[in-house]
Amino acid sequence: VKIEDEFNGDAWRFRREYPCSVSDAFSMAGESLVSAQRVIEARACKAKDPNAPLVGGCDPARNRDKTVITYRRGREIVKVKRYSQMDEMTLAGIIATDIEEMNVDKFFIDTGGGYGTIDRLKELGYGGIVTGVSFGEGAMRDDVFANKGAEMADAVREWFEAGGVNIPDDDEIQTDILMIPPLRPSGSRGRLCRV
DSSP, X not given: OHHHHHSTTOHHHHHHHSOSSHHHHTOOOSOOSSOHHHHHHHHHXXXXXXXXXXXXXXXXXXXXXXXXXXXXXXXXXXXXXXESSOOHHHHHHHHHHHHHHHTOSEEEEETTTTHHHHHHHHHTTOTTTEEEEOTTSOOTTTTTBSSHHHHHHXXXXXXXXXXXXXXXXXXXXXXXXXXXXXXXXXXXXXXXXXX
């Protein structure tokens, strides 16, 4: 009743004000690319598609950032790995092992910090599976998005908004997703970009 009356049906705002977990207590108060309600729904979702291709992606660390590897099969995030310290050759070894052990169909790596990793994986014979992506390169829909990074971020938003998304029930993953800021118009053409 309190959710309906005082929070206009917004369960996430209620949970932020009356937290039942650490995640609720420390949720972001600001805007996010993906709504908190969609992330909560995704944590509870059990959808699986075992016949969908397994796709991996890696954002190699820069500066004090973490290296993050994510695996997705259809509507499900199968696994997320994080590393505080990483070098390009160790990362290549981890990804090569995952490709073999998990039977990965395609793997994308951000070229911003991953050229050496991509080169090593191609040298190891994974050139047909591994593809480098530059977040700063032109978007396929360049009339709408300022760059590939913004276009990819919007695809994540659309993926969650469509519903039926299954992510691990993990506070750190939820926090990471909710920290992605919404896209904003930029420049004279008003194309969307990541702030």
